[in-house]
């Protein structure tokens with residue numbers, strides 16, 4: 001059982017899209033997968049066909065110790081892929097965590113339950129920024145996948161997440177590994193090639209070889225409530241996410 | 256003097272790009288403008304040519320009462336456009352706000368100083384999500400501009416911001432106005448036209464007629480540290496932001 005956080009402090013770099021698509025790829029590879037939505041904006045919940053104001057209970061009720069984990073697991077349109085949804089109430093839960101001495105509630109709630117569950121992979125989708133929900137995800141996870149858009153703000157903000165990973169390694173988990181990968185990549189765009197070359201230098205083995213191309217099928221998949229791997233399996237994005245899952249999950253690269 | 260917040264809880268919808276470009280447009284219209292970066296990721300600081308780990312003092316020192324506002328104002332490459340930069344330390348300031356009875360520190364620090372300053376417009380760039388820094392911006396501002404990408408997650412998350420605006424109107428400022436506008440719009444994209452039509456119905460006069468097109472000049476402007484209105488004044492995005500500034504700022508539409 002492998003717990004993987006998908007995180008990047010910059011907004012709109014394809015964290016949610018990647019969490020859904022990698023989960024879809026892992027299901028295609030024959031694994032049983034659980035995804036957890038930690039974003040009060042609930043994009044992953046929407047991306048997998050649920051409405052955050054209807055589906056219940058959600059992660060908020062689990063973190064408030066109002067419901068068990070089992071009850072918050074919901075099926076998706078993809079067999080073998082389950083979801084613990086988010087809701088706007090998570091913002092309240094995050095605010096309440098600030099007052100607490102020990103804010104590592106995700107680990108406290110999930111750790112022993114996950115070890116006994118039958119999932120092969122658990123993917124955690126995090127909100128933008130570096131709030132306490134994101135920190136909780138990094139403390140529970142064994143591996144962080146970092147979607148990075150080949151543009152200035154996102155490449156620059158990467159350093160903030162790498163600093164946080166170093167801090168989590170010191171305080172909580174010395175073996176927390178990370179790998180970044182490029183998303184929404186356009187091979188004919190000179191600025192994209194330039195940023196890619198720079199990231200290869202600064203990240204070395206920490207940057208995946210597989211690159212996710214810009215592909216409008218991704219946006220259509222979100223409206224259909226399906227990962228792009230299941231909405232348009234022959235699309236360039238679906239094939240790239242399958243290749244990425246094989247690169248990242250077959251031999252865990254330490255970085 | 257008009258204080259305007261640029262906000263949307265979804266990440267990557269062009270909040271920062273719009274704050275810089277609208278400020279550039281207002282300068283072209285002859286106004287003196289101050290922009291304030293409230294995002295710990297400091298994208299607006301980068302977008303206007305400063306490095307968050309070098310420029311000092313920043314908004315964090317102002318909100319901690321360590322430095323006066325005057326000292327935190329920095330010039331940009333655009334004459335008539337000044338910046339109060341952000342830094343990663345803002346994340347710490349935001350965490351500290353959680354413990355306080357009265358978290359409306361932005362209004363406390365800025366209100367009387369702004370009334371005496373010679374700026375015509377002050378634009379506040381907010382981080383994604385709905386944390387206390389964003390809430391502070393909505394409490395100080397008289398108008399909220401809401402950049403909205405014509406895609407599923409961003410159109411859905413709009414409701415969360417509108418709820419927050421209604422709450423701020425009840426608790427703090429009954430006259431807080433808002434207007435949404437479409438960004439990164441591709442006229443030949445059917446899903447974009449569909450989402451636009453839906454937003455016209457749900458928002459009515461709250462949706463601007465001016466639409467900002469997808470334009471690669473925007474990304475190049477960010478690397479050059481200039482608003483797109485000054486980097487590529489004849490570009491489609493620059494002309495659209497000028498038209499948007501004229502639509503929004505000449506006759507304040509209440510919504």
Ligand SMILES: Nc1ncnc2c1ncn2[C@@H]1O[C@H](COP(=O)(O)OP(=O)(O)OP(=O)(O)O)[C@@H](O)[C@H]1O
Nearest residue numbers: 011012013014015016017128213214215218266406
């Ligand atoms: N490969 C791709 N091709 C085209 N569009 C994409 C691709 N990946 C993501 N997108 C689109 O980019 C937008 C941002 O993606 P997404 O919401 O997954 O990012 P995020 O990092 O999760 O955002 P947030 O910071 O708000 O959580 C969405 O509209 C999504 O559909």
Ligand SMILES: Nc1ncnc2c1ncn2[C@@H]1O[C@H](COP(=O)(O)OP(=O)(O)OP(=O)(O)O)[C@@H](O)[C@H]1O
Nearest residue numbers: 011151266267268269270271272383468469470473
């Ligand atoms: N009209 C446009 N055409 C092309 N690219 C654009 C346009 N507007 C914004 N972008 C690009 O989209 C990305 C996201 O924009 P930006 O960072 O301004 O969004 P944001 O809402 O401020 O993100 P965050 O939620 O992280 O604060 C940036 O790479 C930016 O250059």
Ligand SMILES: [Mg+2]
Nearest residue numbers: 015016039043
């Ligand atoms: Mg997301």
Ligand SMILES: [Mg+2]
Nearest residue numbers: 270271294298
């Ligand atoms: Mg921004």
